[in-house]
Amino acid sequence: MSGSFAASSLRLGACLGLACAAAARAAAQTPAPVKCAGQTVSEIIVYASAPTVSGAARVPMLRDVVRAMHMTTDPELTRRYLLLSEGSPCTELRRAESERVLRAQPFIADATVLAYADSSGGVRVEVHTIDEASMLGGARMSGGSPFLGLVRLGNSNLLGQGVLASAEWRAGGANRDGYALSFADHQFIGQPWVLAVDMRRSPLGGMWNVEASHPFLTDLQASAWRAHAGEALDYVRLRQPEEDARGVPVYRAYADLGVLSRVGPPRRMALVGATISHERERTTNEMYVLDRFGARLDSGAPSMTFTPHTMARVNLLGGVRLLDYLRVRGFDGLSATQDFPIGLQAGAVVGRSLAALGSRDDDWFSSVDLYAAMGTTERATQLRLQGEGRYDREQMRWDGVAASGSVTHYARQGERNTTFLSADWAGGWRPRVPGQLDLGAVNGGLRGFAAAHQGGARRLAVTAEQRRVLGRVNGTAELGGALFVDAGRVWAGDVPLGLTSPWRASVGVSLLAAVPVRSSRLWRVDLAMPSTGGGIRRWEVRVTHAGPFSLSRVDRTPMNDMRARAVPASVFLWP
Numbered sequence: 001m002s003g004s005f006a007a008s009s010l011r012l013g014a015c016l017g018l019a020c021a022a023a024a025r026a027a028a029q030t031p032a033p034v035k036c037a038g039q040t041v042s043e044i045i046v047y048a049s050a051p052t053v054s055g056a057a058r059v060p061m062l063r064d065v066v067r068a069m070h071m072t073t074d075p076e077l078t079r080r081y082l083l084l085s086e087g088s089p090c091t092e093l094r095r096a097e098s099e100r101v102l103r104a105q106p107f108i109a110d111a112t113v114l115a116y117a118d119s120s121g122g123v124r125v126e127v128h129t130i131d132e133a134s135m136l137g138g139a140r141m142s143g144g145s146p147f148l149g150l151v152r153l154g155n156s157n158l159l160g161q162g163v164l165a166s167a168e169w170r171a172g173g174a175n176r177d178g179y180a181l182s183f184a185d186h187q188f189i190g191q192p193w194v195l196a197v198d199m200r201r202s203p204l205g206g207m208w209n210v211e212a213s214h215p216f217l218t219d220l221q222a223s224a225w226r227a228h229a230g231e232a233l234d235y236v237r238l239r240q241p242e243e244d245a246r247g248v249p250v251y252r253a254y255a256d257l258g259v260l261s262r263v264g265p266p267r268r269m270a271l272v273g274a275t276i277s278h279e280r281e282r283t284t285n286e287m288y289v290l291d292r293f294g295a296r297l298d299s300g301a302p303s304m305t306f307t308p309h310t311m312a313r314v315n316l317l318g319g320v321r322l323l324d325y326l327r328v329r330g331f332d333g334l335s336a337t338q339d340f341p342i343g344l345q346a347g348a349v350v351g352r353s354l355a356a357l358g359s360r361d362d363d364w365f366s367s368v369d370l371y372a373a374m375g376t377t378e379r380a381t382q383l384r385l386q387g388e389g390r391y392d393r394e395q396m397r398w399d400g401v402a403a404s405g406s407v408t409h410y411a412r413q414g415e416r417n418t419t420f421l422s423a424d425w426a427g428g429w430r431p432r433v434p435g436q437l438d439l440g441a442v443n444g445g446l447r448g449f450a451a452a453h454q455g456g457a458r459r460l461a462v463t464a465e466q467r468r469v470l471g472r473v474n475g476t477a478e479l480g481g482a483l484f485v486d487a488g489r490v491w492a493g494d495v496p497l498g499l500t501s502p503w504r505a506s507v508g509v510s511l512l513a514a515v516p517v518r519s520s521r522l523w524r525v526d527l528a529m530p531s532t533g534g535g536i537r538r539w540e541v542r543v544t545h546a547g548p549f550s551l552s553r554v555d556r557t558p559m560n561d562m563r564a565r566a567v568p569a570s571v572f573l574w575p
Helices: 002-029 054-058 059-067 074-080 092-105 560-564
Strands: 038-049 090-093 108-116 123-131 136-139 148-155 163-170 179-187 194-201 206-214 224-237 245-263 271-282 287-289 294-297 309-327 338-353 362-376 377-394 397-413 418-428 458-473 476-492 506-516 521-531 539-548
Touching: 038 074, 038 108, 074 092, 074 123, 090 092, 092 108, 092 123, 224 287, 245 309, 309 362, 338 377, 476 521
Parallel strands: 038 123
Antiparallel strands: 038 090, 108 123, 136 148, 148 163, 163 179, 179 194, 194 206, 206 224, 224 245, 245 271, 245 287, 271 309, 287 294, 309 338, 338 362, 362 377, 377 397, 397 418, 418 458, 458 476, 476 506, 506 521, 521 539
16 A cells, blocks of 8 residues: 555656646746847737636627627737837837837727847847727616617727727707717728717707827827817806706807927927917807706896807917836726826917908917826826916907816825825816806716706815725626715806805715726726715715826816817827
8 A cells, every 4th residue: 555655656746747847848938028129120920819808708698799799909900000110120119119009099908019039139029919898888777758868889999990980879858869970090091090070969059070180199200280170069058056057059160280290309309380270159148948848048047248259370389298107007097007107298389360361359379288297106196287378469368268287196005005196176267158167077076966066167176085906807807996085166256157165075985897807997986975065965876987098188077168179278188
């Protein structure tokens, strides 16, 4: 018995030894990435992966649906974003910028670009990408009538070609039903150009917008350009506590054409450019009651006077960028890779109206923007400021002044925990079109106060949040949780129906999700309870999503609607 046991032990030990030796040989044969230092690129290989939905593989029907609904990004499309090519030198700057440009695309969740030494003294470049989930969908249902209020369907990476296409239907109630169509090709005719078309027929009003552009994707790019035109008729909503919403019709038409060029080396460069812009604004000085019966004229509304404007300008653009990028995780997402800019960036736009171009206004336009950040992969603080205004030479005064800004601090505690502190403010003075900054707005407002209906010309909101990554669900999604406190207020200023509120505060908990794992799109379900405030004593549930994260993200608050449409609010947001 003992001899048999000894023989078995020897055989097991031999097997384990052979297995360990095989593993060691495999590890030794796996090449390690090398640093790019001018070696010639001999080959570029692209490996494209679908979103990580390994949990679906356990259910054959669900697995087949996922495969049928998602087509992996075409490797040739990925190649066209690369700043490296076969036969050219490989540099660390071009390799890192290729990674960053790929991760900035809305249909790619993560990307790595690595170089491996080959037998001829050059390098083989391997590109690995993971797609975002491409299917878009949504619905809104209620216990009232109509039961189904909204349906949205689309695909953000149609046929793996980086094309977004979506359609939406919205119940109009007493008004007409609404429809919306969106299309965006992120590599129009095989170039890194964007063609975007949006059309919407709302229950009240509507819009269309067409834009063709070569976005400024990287510091290695020599130039960028944009051609842009659109038209919109919107009923700007104004809210008051305990009353139905009011709406003011605002018509705007806009167009611009311009070019931007780089001056200086990457990471320490300047941008200079020029645009020609045309914009018309018409506000009906009448207010309408918006309720379940439709829109009807409010005969008792306070009087308003918004002067129509027709502006045609030549604008000069300039800016400096002194930025480096940190590769971080756990800042704005759960585990998504994020390129966090560190350094300083400042820009300005100055425009002069010209009667020869059809302008009926005699004015100067100017805007400024500033971004500054410092920190490490564990702690970082960033500041954003934007402001614009128009100097009316006939009235000899400034109007249309709009300013906004934020300061945000991130502090990670290990791999799972992140503290998030932020303050957001916005304000308008002598607006040329009506609008309000709502205390409980989804973008920039306080959670828990959507029913307060308190709006003004200026708003401040501060947030403290503690996040924790909880784990993964069958390899398909990543979940997190958060505790948060919001506080803020609004000031009446000089907007219609504006009011000044006392300080308000709310507390709550959040469920966070990234689908697929490592996605830069962060979904959140916030459950907020007002702790102070004006009779609002009920929980509010809010479902939102954000991302991908970008330095050039656009302001989505009503403050953006008060800004000029045809002139960039920031040189670095253009195009």
